[in-house]
Amino acid sequence: MTADVISSPATxxxxxxxxxxxxxxxxLSRTYxxxxxxxxxxxxxxxxxxxxxxxxxxxxxxAGQEPVAAGVCAHLTTDDAVTxxxxxxxxxxxxxxxxxxxxxxxxxxxxGLGRGRGGHMHLFDPATHFSCSGIIAEGYPxxxxxxxxxxxxxxxxxxxxxxxxxxANQGAFHESLNLAALWKLPVVFVVEDNDWAISVARxxxxxxxxxxxxxxxxxxxxxxxxxNDVEAVYAAAGRxxxxxxxxxxxxxxxxxxxxxxxxxxxxxxxxxxxLAEVPEHDPIxxxxxxxxxxxxxxxxxxxxxxxxxxxxxxxxxxxxKASPVPDPSTVLDYVFA
Amino acid sequence: MTMxxxxxxxxxxxxxxxxxxxxxxxMRANPEVFYLGEDVGAYGGIFSxxxxxxxxxxxxRIIDTPISETGFIGLAVGAATEGMRPIAELMFADFMGVxxxxxxxxxxxxxxxxxxxxxxxxxxxxxTGGGYSDGAQHSxxxxxxxxHLPGMKVxxxxxxxxxxxxxxxxxxxxxxxxxxxxxxxxGLPWMAKNPRTTDVVPEGDYVVPIGKAAVAREGTDASIVTxxxxxxxxxxxAEKLAExxxxxxxxxxxxxxxxxREAVLASVAKTGRLVVVDEDxxxxxxxxxxxxxxxxxxxxxxxxxxxxVAVPDIPIPYAHALEYAALPRHDRxxxxxxxxxx
Numbered sequence: 001m002t003a004d005v006i007s008s009p010a011t012x013x014x015x016x017x018x019x020x021x022x023x024x025x026x027x028l029s030r031t032y033x034x035x036x037x038x039x040x041x042x043x044x045x046x047x048x049x050x051x052x053x054x055x056x057x058x059x060x061x062x063a064g065q066e067p068v069a070a071g072v073c074a075h076l077t078t079d080d081a082v083t084x085x086x087x088x089x090x091x092x093x094x095x096x097x098x099x100x101x102x103x104x105x106x107x108x109x110x111x112g113l114g115r116g117r118g119g120h121m122h123l124f125d126p127a128t129h130f131s132c133s134g135i136i137a138e139g140y141p142x143x144x145x146x147x148x149x150x151x152x153x154x155x156x157x158x159x160x161x162x163x164x165x166x167x168a169n170q171g172a173f174h175e176s177l178n179l180a181a182l183w184k185l186p187v188v189f190v191v192e193d194n195d196w197a198i199s200v201a202r203x204x205x206x207x208x209x210x211x212x213x214x215x216x217x218x219x220x221x222x223x224x225x226x227x228n229d230v231e232a233v234y235a236a237a238g239r240x241x242x243x244x245x246x247x248x249x250x251x252x253x254x255x256x257x258x259x260x261x262x263x264x265x266x267x268x269x270x271x272x273x274x275l276a277e278v279p280e281h282d283p284i285x286x287x288x289x290x291x292x293x294x295x296x297x298x299x300x301x302x303x304x305x306x307x308x309x310x311x312x313x314x315x316x317x318x319x320x321k322a323s324p325v326p327d328p329s330t331v332l333d334y335v336f337a
Numbered sequence: 338m339t340m341x342x343x344x345x346x347x348x349x350x351x352x353x354x355x356x357x358x359x360x361x362x363x364m365r366a367n368p369e370v371f372y373l374g375e376d377v378g379a380y381g382g383i384f385s386x387x388x389x390x391x392x393x394x395x396x397x398r399i400i401d402t403p404i405s406e407t408g409f410i411g412l413a414v415g416a417a418t419e420g421m422r423p424i425a426e427l428m429f430a431d432f433m434g435v436x437x438x439x440x441x442x443x444x445x446x447x448x449x450x451x452x453x454x455x456x457x458x459x460x461x462x463x464x465t466g467g468g469y470s471d472g473a474q475h476s477x478x479x480x481x482x483x484x485h486l487p488g489m490k491v492x493x494x495x496x497x498x499x500x501x502x503x504x505x506x507x508x509x510x511x512x513x514x515x516x517x518x519x520x521x522x523x524g525l526p527w528m529a530k531n532p533r534t535t536d537v538v539p540e541g542d543y544v545v546p547i548g549k550a551a552v553a554r555e556g557t558d559a560s561i562v563t564x565x566x567x568x569x570x571x572x573x574x575a576e577k578l579a580e581x582x583x584x585x586x587x588x589x590x591x592x593x594x595x596x597x598r599e600a601v602l603a604s605v606a607k608t609g610r611l612v613v614v615d616e617d618x619x620x621x622x623x624x625x626x627x628x629x630x631x632x633x634x635x636x637x638x639x640x641x642x643x644x645x646v647a648v649p650d651i652p653i654p655y656a657h658a659l660e661y662a663a664l665p666r667h668d669r670x671x672x673x674x675x676x677x678x679x
Contacts, residue, residue, distance in 0.1 A: 138411065178405065
């Protein structure tokens with residue numbers, strides 16, 4: 001069994017509303033990352049001090065990977081669970097996380113999802129059943145648990161587990177695929193193949209070209225979506241989500257996506273030979289052009305989407321900045337329930 | 338120790354049956370409780386931690402897993418965050434190396450990272466300890482390592498009644514609890530055992546609060562502070578020394594997190610002489626922590642330098658003679674008590 005490879009959208013019939021929704025979600029996510037990028041670098045100087053500023057610490061932004069989150073989350077409700085990675089913002093946004101609370105957490109403020117205890121790699125939101133793991137592949141096993149609970153309760157809720165392609169070489173990845181298939185858990189495994197595990201190219205780390213083929217080892221469907229195509233992601237995710245909701249078990253989707261920026265902010269990416277050409281592959285202008293061509297979008301639609309996204313994102317940044325810094329005297333709180 | 342019910346105090350169980358009784362009672366009372374791990378179904382747990390549970394609750398709640406500790410412990414974490422109350426068994430504490438990330442980076446940290454918004458009410462059960470020549474990878478206690486990592490409670494029963502009451506408390510706790518049962522306290526028919534491993538166990542609902550030490554034997558001349566199987570050894574030594582007119586107190590910590598430092602201080606305030614016995618490794622662990630509990634607060638309580646009896650900082654040896662030279666057995670405990678008594 002070899003996984004299907006989807007290289008061109010089989011979704012010509014996608015209705016305009018869905019296409020506009022995918023576009024809007026991608027734009028909102030990108031607008032958010034651009035704003036965080038701005039705030040992150042605003043006060044890191046002189047030079048670059050990673051621990052300095054309103055948004056300190058490592059920052060892994062998701063620009064370029066929006067098609068994955070938009071295409072998958074279009075099939076979810078906030079009753080479904082998502083476990084994301086160290087690069088979680090696009091999935092959090094497309095899954096409907098409250099941007100105010102999310103942003104306050106990234107700014108380390110008391111109104112954040114974790115009251116400033118978590119940070120951008122540790123976003124936990126009971127309202128959207130969203131969680132992250134900063135440890136590669138280790139977000140997969142908790143997704144099984146959410147799916148297990150949903151299955152036990154007789155619901156059609158599902159869990160989506162996200163990793164990057166580097167994670168497909170971790171034990172947790174394979175243990176999770178086997179367990180989910182064995183117990184027919186309602187999980188959709190998503191691999192974001194952005195070509196780079198920090199600085200190590202996938203060809204230098206992975207013995208096969210297509211991680212979706214690994215699904216065959218666990219008797220589940222595997223699909224690889226080429227070319228960062230949001231509508232092809234949408235189609236593949238639709239099949240996988242339907243299968244999970246119907247009680248037929250897990251699926252694996254790998255999307256060949258794009259890391260538009262560095263692994264983290266401050267990464268000069270000297271290891272990346274194709275660096276100069278990366279911006280040409282930005283999926284958002286490409287999708288925007290396709291929708292203009294199809295008559296789904298025009299100048300007015302584009303500005304409406306961008307202005308709405310910008311207003312929402314800037315409001316969240318203002319909310320975060322206005323939220324108090326946690327009181328150091330509370331440092332011992334929340335270790336135990 | 339508190340009892341929520343006062344039953345007839347005659348029924349005797351070994352530790353494994355007491356532990357299983359608590360699991361069964363909690364499972365009857367709460368459909369969200371389930372148990373998963375390797376060989377916990379038809380086998381009943383390699384160290385009898387689940388004997389008979391499959392018959393009563395069936396394979397949907399007593400679940401044999403693949404040998405995928407990261408996978409199924411992580412599954413328990415995710416199920417707990419969705420409101421279930423999983424009990425996941427790590428067959429040997431020594432196997433923590435293949436799944437520690439789910440334990441200390443996920444199970445133990447999610448509540449904190451979420452600012453208290455997400456609870457992880459699960460129990461991680463695991464067998465500890467040596468004394469039967471199982472070698473360096475199957476004989477460790479390692480509770481000091483779990484206790485060192487913040488965010489999980491660590492309970493270590495030594496007596497059958499506590500095994501029941503602490504299990505009930507662990508399952509009901511909204512925080513993750515690591516429940517560490519020494520193979521040598523379970524009362525297994527295929528392993529040498531102390532007669533104390535079978536004892537009176539209250540019937541019915543019985544809860545022992547986590548974080549309270551128990552005075553296993555009162556005394557005035559010296560305090561032995563210890564945990565798990567070493568409590569049994571310490572009591573043996575105390576009984577022997579009583580024949581010489583020495584009055585030795587034995588304090589069973591029962592949990593490392595939270596650690597009942599007040600009980601340690603109270604005992605040392607009374608005796609002025611402290612021996613800590615720990616089947617875990619000597620350095621950077623429980624024995625040093627117990628001594629520090631006194632030294633930090635009132636070092637003047639010590640009328641003699643405290644003594645520590647632990648596994649020297651070596652892997653657990655295989656050959657019986659070597660293993661018994663490494664473990665904190667009766668001879669070393671007695672010698673330490675005589676040292677603090679001067």
